[in-house]
Amino acid sequence: ELVVPIYAKYFTKDEIDQLIEFYDTPVGKKVISQMPMVLQESMAAGERWGEELGARVLAELREEAANAARVDGFDLAAMLPALDDLPTGAKISREGPSEESEGIIGYEREFEAEVLEVFELGSSQVMFASTAVNLFASTTEAIRAVIGVAQQPPLEVREAMQEEGIQDVALEPLDLPVIGTTAAGWLVKIETAVVDFDMYILILAQGRVSAQVMAMGPSGKIALEDVISLARLMDQRIQSQVPVAAGQTGQASLVAAVKLLVEGEQLALQGSIPDAIAAYSEAQARDSTLTVSGSSWTALCWYGSLWGYAADVMTTCEEAVALVPEEGWIRNSRGVARALTGDTDGAIADFEAFVAWTSVDADREQRQGWIDALRAGTNPFTPDLLELLRKGVNPNSVVLAALLDEPLERLSGPWPRYPEMLRQAGIEGTVLLEFVIDTMGRVEEESIKILRSTNTAFEAPAREVIRQSLYSPGRVRGQAARVLVSQQIGFTIQREPDTERSRRQRPAVTGKREITPSPPTLVVTDSAAVDELPRLLASPPSQYPDSLRGVGIEGVVVLEFVIDTTGHAEPASITVIESPHPAFTDIAREAVLVSVYSPGRKDGVPVAARVRELLTFLNER
Structure with a gap:
């Protein structure tokens, strides 16, 4: 009765009578008996077609990404570690081009564990690793990126953790050996209520390229030496593509020159213009391969003008405009210098260029006011306005984030x-x-x-x-x-590792895992009671033994072992209390060894604890 209205919706009575007559024929009866198999096989064929199409699309996307990584004769993707460079157990989780800012072309490749929670990198247990290279316009800018990391800790990491509710994040600078032209790095220590992590961030420069390595793992389980080895591998591959600049006087001198240049910019910001000019000059004299960017020249042009040295820095203003004539802020800085040195027409031309360039109404209105004042024969740059501009507090003015006292949050x-x-x-x-x-x-x-x-x-x-x-x-x-x-x-799509399809494709897995204290109480190594019991945090799915699938054996394996203060099972402590079959025992032991637990705690301090764990094996069909 329920399906009659459905058929009546799509077929007339005569059509239904014809269908009944057809299904009474030998062919109709065969259709009824065979159609379920036809539909099933058709669906399987469609699924295979979809998988083949997906594979082709993925291959095309990878080829497109690889082509994007070939820039100015460089193959950025080839500079990064590949799967063959890592031990088995790792997989590429993400790969593709990236562009951090205008004029910087980058490529990145990220790795994660293929099955377990961690993969091995030398002696380290790594949960996640990211590698990236950036191609700059000059060697100077690549070195500058490293110096910037050395002077400014990666606060964005701390901010990202705090957004996740993690407040205990400590940043420690690393003392690194010589890698590439220069290198810098930080250790980020992350403490949570459940488990602690270490994250190493290294950046190096080689020619026009900077390379970054980031590796994260359980606290105490990741070694700096292994991360450095990965950085050295990238350095070697970059060197195979980066030609040595003709006339280069040495890596150390270029690094020293870039440091002087950065120091000069900071002096300009502080208003020490004569010292800033001297630092710029010394930097250029230190190494002939040093290239000063338009933004660097602009810093000296802008602050030199605001602090009363417009005539002294005019050549730096011209240098900046010659390098990046279309950049509005550079034209704006030269406009101020021109106005302060009596070049009214030149100042108006620069401010008009800025007005046409900017998309911020308040900035456009302010510069238009300066243009109107200059055309009326009035210099708008009074001592009060210059003071406000030096402080960056003019309500109608906008400052760059790099000039702030503290990073934005x-x-x-x-x-x-x-x-x-x-x-x-x-x-x-x-x-x-x-x-x-x-x-x-x-x-x-x-x-x-x-x-x-x-x-x-x-x-x-x-x-x-x-x-x-x-x-x-x-x-x-x-x-x-x-x-x-x-x-x-x-x-980024957060992919579920345990999809319905993956459950259908893999052998049946253990259904339940429970940790219970050894009777009568949970015993710790110092014989004192614990305030907080250990808990299972992460473990891979344990496969049902193929050898037992046909006979349908199921059961529970009970293991007793010690969880150390880092949340890992001590291998020598694992004891089998109960097991229905030796095949289950081996899988259960392996599952415990690769699992991560929260350690037991006494008075808030992690302590070793002896526990029993139950692993249930079900022959799901």
């Missing part, structure tokens, strides 16, 4: 909404945005600009994340300032 805001169509298609990507944060820490909505995106469908949710975010107010010398910020929003 995102205080609140939503997570990005993943476009459902892209999620279903398995497409990941990033959006790079530029925007202005006002003196209250709010984003000026009209200033939000998309600089680059891997897919236009990501742009609207990324823009919405920025629009609703609240930041700590930027400050320059203690005064609140509007800040120009660039931020990248990433869209």
Whole structure:
């Protein structure tokens, strides 16, 4: 009765009578008996076709990514470690081109454990590793990237952890041997209520290329030497592609020259203009291969003008414009220098170029005011205005994030909404945005600009994340300032490792794992009771032995062992209390050895604890 209305919806009575007559024929009866198998095999064929199509699409995407990694005669992908360079147990979790900012071309490759929670790297147990290379316009800029990391800790790591609710994050600089032209790095120690982690971040420069290695693993289980070995491998591969510059006077002299250049920029910011000019000159004299970027010349041009040395820094302003004539901020800086040295027409031309370039209404209005004043024969750059510009506190002015007293911190805001169509298609990507944060820490909505995106469908949710975010107010010398910020929003699909399809394809797995104290109480190595019992945090799926599948044996393996203070089972302590079959025993023992536990605690301090664990084996069909 339930299906009659359905048939009546799609067939007339005459058509149904004809169907009944057909199914009474030999062919109709065969259709009834064989159609389920036909449909089943058709679905299987469709699934195989989908898998083959997916493999072809994946191969095309990888080829496209590989082509994108070939730039200016360099093969960036070939500079990175491959799977063959790592022990078995690792897999590539992500790979592709990246572009951190304008003029910097990059490529990255990330690794994670293929089956277990960790993979081995030398003597280290690594949960996740990321490798990346960036190609800069010059060797100077590559070295500068390393010096920047050495002087400024990776606070974005701490901020990311804090957004996840993890507050105990410590940053320690690393004392590294010579790798590449120069190298720097940090150890990030992450403490959680459950388990602690170590993360090593290393960056090196070689020619125009900088390379970064990041490896994360359980605290105490990852060695710096193994991370350095990976960095040296990348350095060797970069050297095979990077030609030695003609006339280069030596790596040490170039590194010293770049450090002097950075010091000169900092002196300019502080208002010590004669010392800054001297540092720039000494840097150029130290190594003839040093290249000064347009932004570096602009720093001296801008602050030199604001501190009363416009005539002395005019040549640096011209150098900056010659290098990047289309950059609005560079033209703006030269405009101030020209106005202060009496070149009114030149100043107006530069400010007009800035007005045409900027997308921020407040900046456009301010420069237009300067243009109007200059045309009226009035110099708008009064001592009071110059003082405000030096402090970066003019409400209508915008400062760069690099000039702030402290890095900005995102205080609140939503997570990005993943476009459902892209999620279903398995497409990941990033959006790079530029925007202005006002003196209250709010984003000026009209200033939000998309600089680059891997897919236009990501742009609207990324823009919405920025629009609703609240930041700590930027400050320059203690005064609140509007800040120009660039931020990248990433869209990554969180894949479930235990999908329905994977459960169908793999042998049956253990269904339950429980930890119980050894009777009568949980015993620890110092014979004192524990305040907090150990808990199972992570373990790989344990496969049902193929040799027992046909006979249908099931059961529970009971193991007793000691969990040490790092949350791992001590191999020598594992004792089999009960097992229905030796084949189960071997799998259970291996599962315990690769599992991660929260250690037992006494008065908040991790202690070793003896436990019993039950592993249940079910012959699921």
